[in-house]
Amino acid sequence: MDHKVVILLLLFLKSGHGNSLDNYENTQGASLVSLRNKQLAATSVDECAANCEAETEFICRSFQYHNKKQQCVIMAENSKSSPIVRMRDVILFEKKVYLLECKTGNGKNYRGTASKTKSGVTCQKWDATFPHKPNYFPDKHPGEGLEENYCRNPDNDQQGPWCYTTDPNKRFDYCDIPECEVECMHCAGENYVGKISKTESGLKCQAWDSQVPHAHGYLPSKHPNMNLKMNYCRNPDGELRPWCFTTDPNKRWEFCDIPRCTTPPPSSGPFYQCLKGRGENYRGKVAVTVSGRTCQRWKDQTPHKHNRTPENYPCKDLDENYCRNPDKETAPWCYTTDSEVRWEYCAIPSCESSPSSAEHSDGPVLPEQTPVVQECYFGNGDTYRGTSSITVSGKKCQSWSSMRPHVHNKTPEKYPDAGLIMNYCRNPDADKSPWCYTTDPSVRWEYCNLKKCSEAGSSAVESQPPAQVPSAETTSEPDCIVGYGKTYRGKKATTGTGTPCQRWAAQEPHKHSIFTPETNPRAALEENYCRNPDNDVNGPWCYTMNPTKLYDYCDIPQCAPALYDCGKPRVEPKKCPGRVVGGCVANPYSWPWQISLRTRLTMRHFCGGTLIAPEWVLTARHCLDKSLNPLYYKVILGAHQELKLESHVQAIDVARLFLGPSGADIALLKLSSPAMITDKVIPACLPSQNYVVADRTLCYVTGWGDTQGTYGAGLLKEAQLPVVENKVCNRFEYLNGRVKSNELCAGHLAGGADSCQGDSGGPLVCFEKDKYILQGVTSWGLGCARPNKPGVYVRVSRFVNWIEETMRLN
Structure with a gap:
């Protein structure tokens, strides 16, 4: 059997044939606005996935699981067709097959939304009979994904997905669907997501989340967009092709042998004649460096020998001697015609009239004289205007003006009074505390790592606490938490809204089975005290005595720090961008x-x-x-x-x-x-x-x-x-x-x-x-x-x- 077909079968196995969750993209804190769905009871994510696979009334493209509610919602929509909103204690799972806009093999299982032929003609709907009477239609071929007028391959045509056309003179035509980079690669393999895990010399790859035998800085948790999974070959740093660290202590890293895809690569546009971001899509004709040196032609090897050639980087438009950024540098560059200076960056005019936004910069670009600002918040933090941009779990915040990796509607234009500047923590929708969307594609949003300001003797702009901070033992409020409060053993028994907590051992007014004294004997689920048995990042919680509110969070303050906290200055650093010459x-x-x-x-x-x-x-x-x-x-x-x-x-x-x-x-x-x-x-x-x-x-x-x-x-x-x-x-x-x-x-x-x-x-x-x-x-x-x-x-x-x-x- 063709190896691509084998891979295809593995990719789309039904529940019960391998790990069904491998077929889903998941996003914490995201809830889909769905019109066609079913709400079902489920004690686990796997059970919810099985419900989605078994659904027959509609095509289940996604589901969301509410852990504390033990509730499963299976849905006909996904994020390509419906908006997403923030929600606590929920994880959205979307079937990868309905998110992909590429094909594997002959595209028999392609379920994307392309609806034009390779010549640009709009496709006819599969349930239509004009201008062409079809041989393949939804009722007779229910498993072929014949929805709307999307390109499909119901007859297993070796030339790939096709459709009936809206041109009366052309009954059908093929669609131009790019090959998924599964076991082949486009360009330099920057987007390769296959499972090859051996180097070209046969060495086994080291797992990306391992530091043995080779310590390295390509950490999956810090680079969520690079798809650094398992020990699969990847190209996170602009090399010639995918590579990996090896399990051989004497060989730190080596390239992997991955064939190039035979189909054209997907478009990496739009292209620009000016500098946008790092300039990876710059296609202008500047050919002079910042110091005025002329650029060497990319195909030439004199005066400098190199491997950044048009053959090695086929998708980077290395024509003539124009400045380009083929390898993830910080800006377009070129080799120079000066034998004494190997390469330099180029001076490309910016596409923006002002400095690049936080979406493209490496971090917040602050003015040279940044005032010391408040780094704690009052009330629910809707007036917080500090510069913190880190969540409770240590993730970096996404810029409010950016739509990557999360599309949202909390923009500066729609919330002009919310202070949505850069990627700073804010509270535009009156939540319990400041929050932000994260730069991790799998975590939509989180609360920020901020504490409440002391209500006594503080002003709204105060940021320098007194030199001597009392310890937790000497404070007047000893009932406090450390971190997320997983070890909290206090006797708080009301939610943040004042609602009494239900006893953990009770089943009224809410029935539950996951968080009980018997199932979690080490979580100290005593009486009706607030606890955090699942290490929820929002802190201790409880089931409530309100029949209409299953659970809610408790408002318990963080414990005061010791005499001093290492690494915590009392004056907020300026954090000036390194682009300032000399700092x-x-x-x-x-x-x-x-x-x-x-x-x-x-x-x-x-x-x-x-x-x-x-x-x-x-x-x-x-x-x-x-x-x-x-x-x-x-x-x-x-x-x-x-x-x-x-x-x-x-x-x-x-x-x-x-x-x-x-x-x-x-x-x-x-x-x-x-x-x-x-x-x-x-x-x-x-x-x-x-x-x-x-x-x-x-x-x-x-x-x-x-x-x-x-x-x-x-x-x-x-x-x-x-x-x-x-x-x-x-x-x-x-x-x-x-x-x-x-x-x-x-x-x-x-x-x-x-x-x-x-x-x-x-x-x-x-x-x-x-x-x-x-x-x-x-x-x-x-x-x-x-x-x-x-x-x-x-x-x-x-x-x-x-x-x-x-x-x-x-």
Whole structure:
């Protein structure tokens, strides 16, 4: 049997023949507006899927499952035909076959909505008899998907889907349906979603969610749009074709052998004559780089040999010597005709009159002087106007003006008074707290990771809490939750609207079977107390005593933090975009873990460092080359100015030095006395052991180093830099294999922002959920802010055990 037919059969197996949920796309928090549906009881998602497969009164294209209600709704519509609304505690499942607009094999199972022939003639409806009397029609061929006038293949024609036409002189014609990239690839395989999982030399691929044997930054949870499933070959970084990390410890990665599809690729348009986003669809005729150098023709190999050829990248329009972006760079570029300069970016005029929107940028583009704004909310948060853009589970928010990955109607135009700016958390529809659509295609929306402002002594714009925060034990309200409240064992027994909770063991007024003391013995489902047995991201809940309201959430505050929270500055950082040349001057004291390492006698700054505990500072090993005598050094904490130190600055001697493991540019300094934790001096958080920062994660480097003539000398500066996966950073064009596995790269490949001399030993911190994590120690680079030469940082997560053991024993 033809291998495509086998794959097709596997793809569309009925329930009971394999995992039926593999045939569905699922989206949390999404509810479909359906006119034709059935509501059924179901104790599991699998049972609901079986109901959808077994439906005979209509074609079931989707279903949604309400976990707490144990309710299944099967529907004739999907998101292509009906709008989607936000809803808690629901997951929408849509059959993939009705979402695809491509065919596998001869398209016998194509169920898309194409309705024109390859010559552009509109198709005749299958139940119509004019202008042509059909041989195939819905009543006689019920399993062939003969709906409306969509292209189909009811007779298993080897030339693919077809239809009767509305042209009286042309009875039927074939439709131009592109091949699904299942076991073949179009272009460079950027959209390949097949299941090949061996390399061209026969090595088995490493799973994308595994860090063994090779640690990497292509994390499925951080790159939900890249379809990094199982250990299947993929192309997330603009390579020549799909590849994978291998299970061979001696071979980090290798290409996979995937044939090209024989049908034309689907259109990747629209194309532009100006710069939009990263310029991947730029098709203009600019052929000069930013420095004025002429571009080398893409098909030529002189003066520079390369593999970005028209043959290797057939869909990227590499004609002549025009600037293009074939490989997911940050902007169009070209090889130059200057033998001394291999390649450069091009100066392409923007399609927008203003800077690119958040839909296309790597993060919020804030004005140079951003005021410190409120990062907590009052009431239900409908007046919140802060800049938080992270959800409770750590997902990045989608821009309100964007329709990717989620189409919605909460736009700035429709809600002009809701403050729907960039991708900031907001509450345009008076929900219980600020929320946003997420950038994860499988999670439509979530509440944001924000806390309520203290009602006492706070103003609507307050963002700097007092220096000393009382612990949970000393607060007047001990009934509180940590995180989602899964471990909450308090005695709150009313919902947020004041409705009494039903006892978990009771079956009146609501019958239920999933969340009972017997089925969840470890969840402490006692009495009628609010609990969170399913770790709901909205917090503790209960079944209610209101017969018309099955369940609702309880309004229980978050527990107050300890004396200090690592990685949480009391002054909101400016977070200026790295596109600002050389970064920008930081808001004073917004990076409170930054220290200045100085010689004790001259008090001259020469290196940076990071406070990671009251008595401990992490820095680069090479910063201690001057002397191994701890009395030689002095640590300055809480400073903003390099020379004119403020009165509150703490200057502490170094008591002991600890050099990192052999070959690692890392060292620990133990202070002669603990630093006083204030609103200007707070430690950064350490990452978990062996944690790998995802590729393209936006992080921040700070320091008083050489500014290369840019503004801000003598003041603490910051720069926003994207992490560059080691696989990319080690390419010939960049650092050519110099970067080790215990190091990481960060920087704009166009140059312009970087750490520099004097920043060595300082922090590279990345924001994760609600705090800044120290992921890198500034180590080395080839020059400062040079194009194609990102900075290199010690990967702190590789040394967490050494750090913690050293601090514990000393």
